[in-house]
Each structure stands twice: as C-alpha cells, then as structure tokens.
Amino acid sequence: MTIQNPPEIDSRKIREILWERKKEVVVSLKSCAHCALCADSCFLYRCRKNDPKYMPSHKVINSIGTIYKKKGKVTRAELEEIRDIVWKRCVLCTRCYCPLGIDIPSLISLARQICRSQGVVHDFEEGKIE
Amino acid sequence: MIKVTQKDLKEIVETVQDYAQILIVGCGGCASVCLGGGQKEVDRLCAELNLVFKAERKPGRATGYTIERQCNPVFIDELKQIIDKYDCALSMACGAGCQYMAELYPGVPMFPAVDTVAIGIDRDIGVYEERCRACGECVVGYTGGVCPVTRCAKGLFNGPCGGTSGSMCEVNPNIPCAWVEIYNRLKDQNRLDNIKKIRPTVKWQNQTQRTLIQKR
Ligand code: SF4
Numbered sequence: 449m450t451i452q453n454p455p456e457i458d459s460r461k462i463r464e465i466l467w468e469r470k471k472e473v474v475v476s477l478k479s480c481a482h483c484a485l486c487a488d489s490c491f492l493y494r495c496r497k498n499d500p501k502y503m504p505s506h507k508v509i510n511s512i513g514t515i516y517k518k519k520g521k522v523t524r525a526e527l528e529e530i531r532d533i534v535w536k537r538c539v540l541c542t543r544c545y546c547p548l549g550i551d552i553p554s555l556i557s558l559a560r561q562i563c564r565s566q567g568v569v570h571d572f573e574e575g576k577i578e
Numbered sequence: 579m580i581k582v583t584q585k586d587l588k589e590i591v592e593t594v595q596d597y598a599q600i601l602i603v604g605c606g607g608c609a610s611v612c613l614g615g616g617q618k619e620v621d622r623l624c625a626e627l628n629l630v631f632k633a634e635r636k637p638g639r640a641t642g643y644t645i646e647r648q649c650n651p652v653f654i655d656e657l658k659q660i661i662d663k664y665d666c667a668l669s670m671a672c673g674a675g676c677q678y679m680a681e682l683y684p685g686v687p688m689f690p691a692v693d694t695v696a697i698g699i700d701r702d703i704g705v706y707e708e709r710c711r712a713c714g715e716c717v718v719g720y721t722g723g724v725c726p727v728t729r730c731a732k733g734l735f736n737g738p739c740g741g742t743s744g745s746m747c748e749v750n751p752n753i754p755c756a757w758v759e760i761y762n763r764l765k766d767q768n769r770l771d772n773i774k775k776i777r778p779t780v781k782w783q784n785q786t787q788r789t790l791i792q793k794r
C-alpha cells in the first residue's frame with residue numbers, strides 16, 4: 449500500500465481567488481483601526497472570557513491577512529492553522545459590527561473559500577462526543 | 579441544529595439527468611455538522627454522479643462547490659460568478675437553504691439532493707435524534723422538557739392516548755412513550771400540577787408562513 453501525500457498547495461489558485469476580491473481585502477486590512485470595537489459584538493469573544501484570539505479583527509488579520517501578506521504562498525501547515533482560526537473561532541453568524549464598515553464575516557468566509565479550494569477543511573467527524 | 583440526509587442516488591439521477599452541466603452546492607453550516615451536505619459529502623456525490631453518467635452514457639457532468647451557508651445572502655452571493663455556467667443546481671443544504679438559493683438565482687432550476695429530516699440533537703457523531711418541530715408555541719416548560727409535538731407520535735397535549743404499552747409507544751414499540759417520560763420527569767421534580775390543567779390543542783389548520791423579527 450502506498451501512502452498518498454496530500455497535493456501541494458496551489459498558490460496560483462489561491463491568488464486567483466484572492467485577486468478577484470483584492471480591492472475589498474486591501475481596503476479592509478488597511479482601514480482596520482485596531483480599535484477593538486468589534487470585539488464585544490462577537491458572542492464567541494464574550495463567552496471565551498474576552499480572549500483576544502477571538503476578536504473578529506484578530507481572526508481576519510491572522511487568516512485572510514496572512515494569506516494576503518504572503519501573496520497566497522502559504523504552506524499546508526500555515527493553511528491548517530488558518531483553517532482552525534476560521535472554523536473553530538468563528539461560526540459566521542454575521543453578527544459582528546465594525547464602525548468602519550469592514551465586512552468581517554465576508555472576509556472570514558473568503559479565507560474559508562481559499563482553504564476549501566486546497567482541500568483544507570474542518571473535519572466534522574473529528575473528536576467523538578464523550 | 580438542522581439535520582439532513584442525502585437522497586437516494588437514483589432519485590437524484592432522475593431529477594438531473596436531462597441537464598448537461600450540474601452544480602452541486604454544499605452548505606458549510608448545519609448540513610456540514612450533521613455530515614449530510616458539507617464539502618466531503620459534495621465531493622462524494624459528485625464522484626458518484628459522474629460515474630453513473632459515464633456508465634449510462636449520459637451527457638451530464640457534475641461539479642461541486644461548497645459555500646458557507648445557504649440561508650444567508652452574504653454567502654450565497656459567492657456563487658454569482660459561476661452559477662451562469664450551469665444548467666441546473668443540486669442543493670445539499672436544508673429545505674430553507676435550497677429555497678433561498680432558488681429565490682436568489684431564479685433562472686437556475688434548483689433541486690434538493692438531501693432530505694431535511696429534523697431539528698435535533700447530537701447523540702454521537704453521525705447519530706441524531708429529533709427534538710423539535712418548530713411549532714412556534716413551545717410547551718416544554720409545562721411538560722418537563724419533553725416535546726409532545728415531536729416525541730408523541732400523535733402530538734397529544736393532555737396525557738397519553740391509552741395505547742401506551744410497557745412505557746413504549748403503540749405506533750412504534752421501539753420508541754418510548756413521550757407521556758411516560760413527561761409524567762416521570764415532572765413527578766421526580768414534584769411538578770405534576772403542570773399537566774393537570776387542560777391545554778388547548780394547537781390549531782394546525784391554515785397556518786401561514788412565519789417571519790421572525792427579534793425584538794430586543
Ligand atoms: S471594529 Fe473594525 S476597525 Fe475596529 S478593530 Fe474591529 S475590525 Fe478593526
């Protein structure tokens with residue numbers, strides 16, 4: 449039996465998806481004032497005892513922000529880290545509010561779209577309910 | 579959450595076999611959580627359909643694409659760049675998601691690839707039990723946290739039907755009688771008074787579609 453290696457990350461495809469919405473991504477990343485006002489509007493941030501890792505802006509910067517900064521050249525391990533941010537720390541309830549009008553859920557959903565395009569998705573069968 | 583399960587492959591083939599380009603759309607929400615219509619299930623159905631088309635020499639060709647949710651326009655919007663390339667779409671979201679997609683892309687014939695089964699709980703991974711039928715007038719506060727609409731086969735509101743046998747339901751002897759559970763739970767909590775008053779039955783007839791505007 450041969451063990452199949454996961455396919456290589458296709459950064460061209462990632463860039464293609466990213467470029468399609470480049471303007472929105474750039475404007476959003478540039479205009480975030482790090483005011484943290486979005487934090488309180490996220491129920492996950494609040495019920496995780498105000499853990500900054502759950503702040504909507506933190507999630508955006510460390511997912512789509514990272515992908516953009518690296519121009520799509522991310523490793524599988526980096527993409528897996530991003531997968532955990534965008535699936536485990538955000539449920540895309542679309543309730544967060546940014547006074548500057550940054551559409552956080554849409555950016556997080558874009559990061560998920562990029563992960564999906566590389567087959568890096570959250571496994572809902574992972575971890576049995578004890 | 580909402581629980582869905584894939585339809586029989588034969589039924590799916592029958593609904594889409596006359597179309598050439600078929601888009602299978604997964605849902606990243608409830609449908610993924612219950613392992614019924616997420617990206618994994620989309621990929622599987624896609625491969626199965628293409629195999630059938632090939633074997634039966636049908637012109638159809640299926641392509642899969644999963645969006646984060648089909649009950650919210652923010653995420654459905656993602657399809658607008660690609661949907662025009664397809665002759666029809668199969669939705670793997672719940673009935674609500676499938677209908678919203680049909681509404682937002684009225685030019686594309688939309689077919690469900692799953693059956694929406696329940697609003698339910700997770701007993702284990704892949705094992706779900708129905709708990710609510712969204713009747714709109716929740717009574718579990720009086721019935722010890724057991725829903726008589728969902729869990730009593732006859733949806734009775736004022737005690738058991740009389741067919742209860744050995745604590746099991748007469749309609750299906752493998753399912754516990756909801757009213758035995760209601761009685762025992764309330765008895766243990768000293769709350770039997772809760773079911774002594776007669777409750778009017780729900781008026782199921784002529785129900786119109788509900789819209790929810792959350793007041794704060
Ligand atoms: S509210 Fe908007 S501007 Fe402020 S930190 Fe959050 S995302 Fe950035």
Ligand code: SF4
Nearest residue numbers: 490538539541542544
């Ligand atoms: S969409 Fe994500 S970041 Fe925004 S409030 Fe919901 S869970 Fe928090």
Ligand code: SF4
Nearest residue numbers: 607608609649672675
């Ligand atoms: S479309 Fe249906 S299955 Fe998908 S998230 Fe919405 S309610 Fe859940």
